[in-house]
Amino acid sequence: MTRMIFVNLPVANLAASRRFYEALGFTNNPLFSDDTAACMVWSESINVMLLTHAKWRTFTTRPIAPSTSSEVMLAVSCDSREAVDAMNAAAAANGGTADINPMQDLGFMYNRNVADPDGHIWEAVWMNPTAISAGEHKAPAE
Template sequence: MTRSIFISLPVTDLKASIAFYEAIGFKNNPQFTGDEGTCMVWSDTISFMLLTHAKWGTMTRRPITPKDSSEVMLALSCDSREAVDAMAEAAGAHGGSVDINPVEDHGFMYGRDLGDPDGHAIGAMWMDASAMSAQG
């Protein structure tokens, strides 16, 4: 079996969160979608499980962090600098926050940090792998 990651996130408005994640490039997996949660696919090995607060509460007794705090930054690789900017624009247009941290531009690597509607931190990033191997 291929190793993969399923990242579970508590969300306040499931429909709005689905729209947000679709707008930034995720695909909904209807096989794992219901009234209390949905599976949003980034790649063959990475999926986000968006869960209502009620469903989240059945999985853990730990509190949901406040919207203005961070426990983790989830970085998603993009195909180009333009794709990073497009993701940031889509995030801002669909209820998210754009550039929650300063934009990082190192020439061979470019990134912008976003917040989803619930404040979960998403890093959109692009890296020129050929430049990395040249730096050795």
């Protein structure tokens, strides 16, 4: 069986968050969605569970972090630099914040960070597989 990851995120407005993630390219899995949760699929093995604050509190009594704090940065791979830029633009156009951190372009790797409407940070990253297999991604020796 393929291992999967389900990232659980508390959200203030489930409908707005679902629209945001759909704009980034996630699809909704209705089998695991209702009026308190939405299962958003990135790939066959990566799912994001958007949970209303009330639903979140059924899993933990720990406080929900404010949108101005960072608890984790989640990175997802993209097929091209253009896909990274498209994800960044979609975030800005759909209630998120584009370029929440400075863009990084290392030649073999390109990434931009976005924040969803609740402040959860996502890193859209593209890596050049040719450069990686050729060893160009390694830091120069000092």
